Amino acid sequence: MVSPETRLKTSYKTIIFALVTVALTAYVYLFEYKSSQDIDASNVKQILKFPADQINFIQVVKNDAKISLLKDQTGWKLNEPILEDADNEAVNDLLATLAAEKQVAIVKLTDSKFTENDLSEFGLDKPLAVFNFRNNADVMEQVAVGSLKNFEGQSYLQIDSGSKIILGNSVWFAKAESQLIDYRDKRLFRENIAGIDRIKLSTLNESFELKKADGKWVSSQHNYMLDQNQIRDILKKISDSRIETYVFEGEPSQTLLKEKELDSAVVSIELFTDSSSWLAKMNVRKKDNSLYLLSDRPTYLAKVNPLIWETISVLNLDKLRDRITAFQFSAEEVKKIYFKSNDRETNLILNSGSWLMGSSNSPYLEVDKSEIVKAIKRIHDLKISEFIDSDVKDKFVGQNMLIIKSDTEKLLLQLNWGPSFKMVKNGEEKEYFYARTQLSDRIFALEKASIDNLNLQAEKIVKKTDKVENVSPPEPAATEK
Numbered sequence: 001m002v003s004p005e006t007r008l009k010t011s012y013k014t015i016i017f018a019l020v021t022v023a024l025t026a027y028v029y030l031f032e033y034k035s036s037q038d039i040d041a042s043n044v045k046q047i048l049k050f051p052a053d054q055i056n057f058i059q060v061v062k063n064d065a066k067i068s069l070l071k072d073q074t075g076w077k078l079n080e081p082i083l084e085d086a087d088n089e090a091v092n093d094l095l096a097t098l099a100a101e102k103q104v105a106i107v108k109l110t111d112s113k114f115t116e117n118d119l120s121e122f123g124l125d126k127p128l129a130v131f132n133f134r135n136n137a138d139v140m141e142q143v144a145v146g147s148l149k150n151f152e153g154q155s156y157l158q159i160d161s162g163s164k165i166i167l168g169n170s171v172w173f174a175k176a177e178s179q180l181i182d183y184r185d186k187r188l189f190r191e192n193i194a195g196i197d198r199i200k201l202s203t204l205n206e207s208f209e210l211k212k213a214d215g216k217w218v219s220s221q222h223n224y225m226l227d228q229n230q231i232r233d234i235l236k237k238i239s240d241s242r243i244e245t246y247v248f249e250g251e252p253s254q255t256l257l258k259e260k261e262l263d264s265a266v267v268s269i270e271l272f273t274d275s276s277s278w279l280a281k282m283n284v285r286k287k288d289n290s291l292y293l294l295s296d297r298p299t300y301l302a303k304v305n306p307l308i309w310e311t312i313s314v315l316n317l318d319k320l321r322d323r324i325t326a327f328q329f330s331a332e333e334v335k336k337i338y339f340k341s342n343d344r345e346t347n348l349i350l351n352s353g354s355w356l357m358g359s360s361n362s363p364y365l366e367v368d369k370s371e372i373v374k375a376i377k378r379i380h381d382l383k384i385s386e387f388i389d390s391d392v393k394d395k396f397v398g399q400n401m402l403i404i405k406s407d408t409e410k411l412l413l414q415l416n417w418g419p420s421f422k423m424v425k426n427g428e429e430k431e432y433f434y435a436r437t438q439l440s441d442r443i444f445a446l447e448k449a450s451i452d453n454l455n456l457q458a459e460k461i462v463k464k465t466d467k468v469e470n471v472s473p474p475e476p477a478a479t480e481k
Contacts, residue, residue: 047103047143047157047168050135052095057134060178067180078184082249084298085185094178097171098131104154104167111163122156122165123148129176145176186243188295188304189271189278193239198272199231205316225322234311238269241308247292248301260292260301261285267313284309323384326437326444329404329412331376338403339456346456348372350407357462367461375456379404379413385432386425386445395419396434396443402454414438420448 048055056071059080068080069091076086108118119125123146131143146156155172158165197212209220210231217231218224248256257263265283272278282293282304291306337348348357348367355372358364379402398416405411417435423445435446455461 045102046099047101047159047166048099048133049141050099050133050139052092052099054135054137055095055099055133056136057132058091058095059132060176061130061132062128062176067183069183078180081180082184085190086183087185090182094175094183098175101169101171103157104169106164107156107167108165109163114158114163114165119158119165122146122158124156124158124165127158127176128173131176143172145172149173181243181245184246187239188241188243188280188293188308189238190297191273191276191278193235195273196235196271197274199235200268200270200272201312201315202266202268203315204267204313208317210320219317222317224317225325226320227322227324230320234315237308237311238271241305243293243300243302243304245303246300247303250299252294252301256301257294262292262294262301265294267309269312282309282312318387321384321387324382326384326439327380327382327413327415329380331380333406333410333412334376334404335407336403336405336409337372337376337456338401338405339454340402341400341451341457344457346458348456357458365462371455371461375454375461376404378454382415382446382450384444385447385450386423388434388443388445392434392443393441395421396436398434398436400433400451402456411438417446417451421445 058069060067066080068078069076069086070079071077075088076091078084078086107122108114110118114124116125124144126147127144128147129145131145133141133143142160144158144161146158149155149170150167153170153173155168155170155176156165157168157172199210201208201210210217210226211220212218217226217228219226247260254263261283262281265281267283268279268281270277270279276297278295278297280293280295282291284291284306291304291309292301293304293308294301335350337346339346339348346357348355349364350356351364355367355369356364357367397418400416400418402413402415403411404413415435415437417433420431420433422429422431431448432445433448433451434443436443
């Protein structure tokens with residue numbers, strides 16, 4: 001039988017042993033943890049050995065596929081698996097991102113070469129991708145990105161097949177997943193848009209041609225004034241259009257063209273410079289409602305962003321005609337307004353910061369300044385509603401008018417209109433006026449609603465608390481017939 005003293009001594013020994021074990025475990029843990037931290041802290045540095053602007057070659061190896069990029073004086077070029085311009089912005093973003101990355105920690109070291117089992121623990125036995133970088137001094141660096149991530153989503157990396165495996169940020173894994181399309185030039189039109197001097201368009205509505213003459217875009221078929229800003233905007237949209245997916249390189253078969261519904265495409269863009277031309281045909285495939293495009297120089301069949309279709313397919317020459325120049329004036333110069341509609345006249349004058357309304361036979365009344373400011377903006381924003389290309393001078397009377405002048409009697413705008421007529425446009429009947437401005441004797445159609453909305457009638461602009469102003473009235477404007 002064990003005595004109480006013996007049991008007590010045994011318990012003390014057990015407790016002491018347990019305490020020693022805990023202490024040793026804590027010591028080993030803290031020593032190894034601190035050592036690990038010391039190693040990590042002493043090795044925190046850039047993963048890439050050279051700055052982004054010194055790199056002139058990149059190769060990305062994924063399984064047996066290779067993507068190679070080479071930088072020359074004009075920018076980045078793809079030379080594997082195809083010869084093609086690269087997306088300079090995408091490649092420079094790749095380098096800027098990776099060159100800024102620092103290692104997070106060292107996760108494994110070896111005195112010799114890692115075994116396949118060692119590497120498989122981090123997905124480095126079969127890497128997601130291997131990056132090879134070369135700088136201007138012909139120095140190479142290889143970074144393998146493991147196909148596995150840690151629980152925080154960070155990447156396992158091995159540099160130059162070396163004796164340590166490091167932890168990098170998740171951006172390495174994300175960049176390793178990039179495909180050829182991510183590095184390839186995705187512009188539809190590869191040349192400088194400023195060099196274009198002729199445009200041929202075939203749309204769902206019509207075919208027409210534009211050309212540059214004395215620095216302005218004009219129609220090749222008609223003597224129309226065109227909206228220069230709108231044409232520049234169309235060219236910019238073409239320049240900004242991007243390819244979503246390359247479907248086929250080179251000349252596609254008729255079978256493939258038929259499958260993508262490009263065999264009978266009626267919408268096309270042809271752009272000309274002084275030394276070259278570029279043609280693209282496009283169509284929306286009914287099966288997947290996707291826009292496909294066949295281009296030359298280089299020749300490719302691609303799926304593209306549908307915004308270019310929305311811009312080009314519905315165009316016609318009439319939509320490009322200038323509708324605003326006839327109404328352009330400096331709003332700041334407006335000091336006198338004469339408005340006549342249906343034999344009712346309104347004379348307005350800006351006097352000491354206040355707008356006044358009256359005539360030679362009645363005292364001038366103060367009007368709501370905010371209403372005049374709104375009316376001037378509505379006049380400035382007027383647009384030609386429809387063009388009338390036939391001769392209708394015998395129908396135009398123009399007894400109604402709007403005359404805007406500066407304080408020095410400079411004529412800023414004279415608009416005459418009348419009589420009204422009805423016209424059906426896009427299946428809808430609307431009422432218009434025959435109209436013209438002082439800039440041209442060409443008569444156009446102006447929607448009746450646009451005149452009605454000017455709100456220059458006395459009952460709409462006179463303040464409710466009127467006061468008499470002793471100012472000289474403006475000279476009455478002559479009525480044009």
